[in-house]
Amino acid sequence: MRPRGARRRAVVRRRHRGGPPTGRGGRPVARRSGRAGEGCRPGTRRRPRRGAGPGGHARPARSRRGARPRSGSGALAPLAPRARGPGRPRRRHRPRGGGGVSVAELEPGLLDRVRARLADRPGELTPHRVAEALREAGRPVGDATVLSVYESLRRDVVGAGPLEPLLRLPGVTDVLVNGPDHVYVDRGEGLEPTSVRFPDDAAVRRLAQRLAALAGRRLDDAAPFADLRLPDGSRFHAVLAPVARPGTTISLRVPAARALRLDDLVAAGSLSGPGAELLRALVASRAAFLVSGGTGGGKTTLLAALLSIVEPAERLVLVEDASELRPDHPHVVGLEGRPANVEGAGAIDLRVLVRQALRMRPDRLVVGEVRGGEVVELLAALNTGHEGGCGTIHANSASAVPARVEALALAAGLDRAAVHSQLASGLAVVLHVARGRDGVRRLAEVGVLDRGTDGLVTVVPAVTAGADGGLHEGPGAGALAEVLAR
Known part of the structure; x- marks a missing residue:
């Protein structure tokens, strides 16, 4: 059996050769009724052929725009170009995506109108919906403009x-x-x-x-x-x-993609080589310490780097108001505070979380930022056998840390004598970081705590960083050496 396309071509060839059209198997195909030379039902009038004039004479066929003219021999002629009427411009092909304009070139207020129309009909943001909203706003646009507006709106609803x-x-x-x-x-x-x-x-x-x-x-x-x-x-x-x-x-x-190591801080100029060795010895001694400094001074960065060199066998329990510490350590458990909801209920403060952390068998208890009543729980933990505890605190200098801790503890209900007593027996070292005039955060000072005859705790400078990056010993260098030798 010949394919359908081949059968149709055979019928066309026979018609142009003057023979009767044939169908499948060469059988003749009946002509349609109403043509000259064909019979019709009795009592009916034969309908004249299209184009026939008065008396049934053939009328010259009108040429149609774009019709295929026939040659005198009846063979099919090549397609003729489509004729255009007078004054009709040639239609130019516009490539897909062309003809668009950027968002910056759109008239003011168009994005707001599109945004409002999309908000009236909630749903997934897609280029198709953006195109519909643009058309409804009366702006004929191309694909490039649709995609440009779509990306602009997507940035408004996704990410930052x-x-x-x-x-x-x-x-x-x-x-x-x-x-x-x-x-x-x-x-x-x-x-x-x-x-x-x-x-x-x-x-x-x-x-x-x-x-x-x-x-x-x-x-x-x-x-x-x-x-x-x-x-x-x-x-x-x-x-x-x-x-x-x-x-x-x-x-x-913005949190760092990974916790910086001490070697990274040395390469960045935040630490000197001897300073990094001193900090490694401090972590190995399991002495409790606080990292102090101003806002954006690098406290969290330094603390995360120190936690990354803790022995892998130790369990770290982190308590933070907002999770920022990401130490490169295999055994880390984090607890995060929660603010109250719109009804004012459901808040979880750090003081409660420090109590919970003490029940989780921490080898090192870490408070990401000491800034409230949790300082009382932290001091209590450091005085009950939880060695190696650490955290950060806002202070203008290392010497200002005792006064800062005292203010927080007094606000939480602890009296002054108890604050200094627990501070002296629980905390050993203060690391102070500061941002230099060149914008680089550096370890500026290492101090040790000392309790005077009046019962008040002060911080004695043990090591200070000079302008050349070198370390210079202070009056507390001997006490620091004793701490590191434990």
Whole structure:
């Protein structure tokens, strides 16, 4: 049996040769009724052929635009080009994706109208929905524009929006937004202005509220500030305008992709070689210590590096308000505090978590940041056989640490004499870090605790770092040597 296409071509050839059309197997095919030379039913009038004039005479066929003319011999002629009417322009082929414009070239307010139309019909954000919203907004666009608008809107609902490229910069530690026109980044060498801008303060506010919602927190005029940890581990803080001026502020602390080792800190200039050896000896001695410093001074970075050199057989239990410590250690358990919900219930503070951590058989108890009543529980733990405990604390210098601990403990209900008594017997060393004028965070001082005749604890400098990076011994060097020799 011949294929269907071949049978059709055979019928066409026979028609043009003048013979009767044949069908399958060469059998003749009956002609349609109503043509000349064919019979019709009695009592019916034969319908004239199309194009016949008066009297049934054939009328010259009108040429149709784009019709296939026949040659005199009846053979099929090549296709003729389609004729265009007068004044009709030639249609140009537009490649797929062409003819689009970037988001920056769109008229003001178009993105807001598209965003509003998409919000009216909730659903997954797709290029198809964006194209429909653009057409409804009265904007004829090409595929390139649809994709450009789609990517812009996707950044608004996924990740950190316009800040996402900054968060991916190598070595970035902080991204700060002061209103729509001032965005800064810190890559370890101080704050740098960037070219990132927001359309207006409403865009900054939307981003702040969306990031807060990712962590299940409320951020609005009734609760205009939030401090939380995002799902990717970044520390997020925001204050809405008009409480914040010149506009809504956002502060993002970016966690390191991996914990820096002491060798990394030496390579970065934060530690000298002898300083790194001193810290290794401190960790091996299992003496309790605190890392002090200002905001962004490198306290958490140094503490994570020290925890990474703890013996693998030891169990570390970390207690943090927001998880930032990521030591490179095989046995780490983390406990994280939780703020109250919108009803004011469900809060879990660090003081409760320190008590829980003591029941988890920690070889080393670590408090990520001592800044409240948890200092009482930490001092109690350091005085009940839990060696090697450590943490960080905000202080302007190593000598200011006892006063800072005293203030926190007094606020939690511990009297002054008890504070200094427990501090002297439980804590051994203070490591102070500071940021230099060149923006580099460095270990500035190592001090040992000493209790005077008045019962008050002071910090005696044992080692200080000079401008040349070298270590210089202080009056407490002998006491530090005794601590390291334990």
